[in-house]
Amino acid sequence: xxxxxxxxxxxxxxxxxxxxxxxxxxxxxxxxxxxxxxxxxxxxxxxxxxxxxxxxxxxxxxxxxxxxxxxxxxxxxxxxxxxxxxxxxxxxxxxxxxxxxxxxxxxxxxxxxxxxxxxxxxxxxxxxxxxxxxxxxxxxxxxxxxxxxxxxxxxxxxxxxx
Numbered sequence: 001x002x003x004x005x006x007x008x009x010x011x012x013x014x015x016x017x018x019x020x021x022x023x024x025x026x027x028x029x030x031x032x033x034x035x036x037x038x039x040x041x042x043x044x045x046x047x048x049x050x051x052x053x054x055x056x057x058x059x060x061x062x063x064x065x066x067x068x069x070x071x072x073x074x075x076x077x078x079x080x081x082x083x084x085x086x087x088x089x090x091x092x093x094x095x096x097x098x099x100x101x102x103x104x105x106x107x108x109x110x111x112x113x114x115x116x117x118x119x120x121x122x123x124x125x126x127x128x129x130x131x132x133x134x135x136x137x138x139x140x141x142x143x144x145x146x147x148x149x150x151x152x153x154x155x156x157x158x159x160x161x162x
Contacts, residue, residue: 027051027052028049028051028052028131029049029052029131029132031047031049031134032134033045033047033134033136035087035090035092036087036092036094036136039138040138042140042141043138043139043140043141044138044139044140044141045136045137045138046136046137046139046145047134047135047136047137048061048063048134048135048137048145048147049131049134050129050130050131050135050149051131052131053129053131053149056129056130056131057128057129058151058152059128059129059149059150059151059152060126060127060128060129060149060150061126061127061128061129061135061147061148061149061150062124062125062126062147062148062149062150063082063095063124063125063126063127063135063137063145063146063147064119064121064122064124064145064146064147065078065080065082065097065099065121065122065137065139065143065144065145066078066119066120066121066122066143066144066146067101067119067120067142067143067144068117068118068119068120068144069103069117069118069120070115070116070117070118071103071105071115071116071117071118071120072110072113072115073108073110073113074105074106074107074108074110075105075106076103076104076105076106076118076120077103077104077105077120077121077122077123078099078101078102078103078120078121078122079099079100079102079103079104080097080098080099080100080102080122081097081098081099081122081123082095082096082097082098082122082123082125082137083095083096083097083098084125092133094135094136094137094138095125095135095136095137095138096137096138097122097137097138097139097140097143097145098140099122099140099143100140101140101142101143103120119144119146121146126150129149135147
């Protein structure tokens with residue numbers, strides 16, 4: 001009797017996990033990136049697939065291309081640029097990141113401070129949220145792409161007139 005209760009409990013748990021996994025999988029559009037070009041030598045192709053969201057027109061995606069480096073207390077940025085390119089014949093776009101990994105920074109004194117690991121980025125790009133299309137990037141092998149979803153305030157605010 002104990003064995004059958006354990007077996008039934010296990011099956012119910014597995015069914016619940018399976019249903020949860022299927023529900024989670026349903027939140028994404030079918031990914032298609034075959035039409036995008038292959039990465040050139042020294043580069044890699046990375047993509048972001050956004051989940052289906054309510055009111056996607058209200059959302060934006062802030063994208064950061066950068067590298068982790070051991071740095072001091074100064075503020076740093078990665079030198080280079082991210083360019084939007086048109087995927088000919090498709091009406092989609094993708095992004096090419098060009099950077100040699102060099103950084104520029106402020107020149108503050110940092111007496112006695114140890115170096116810490118920081119994610120140094122190019123100027124971030126803000127793009128519209130669209131779960132139907134992947135965001136495709138071609139970046140140098142040592143560059144990483146990170147992102148965050150930007151959501152609007154609940155209330156619209158009014159500017160003050162002087």
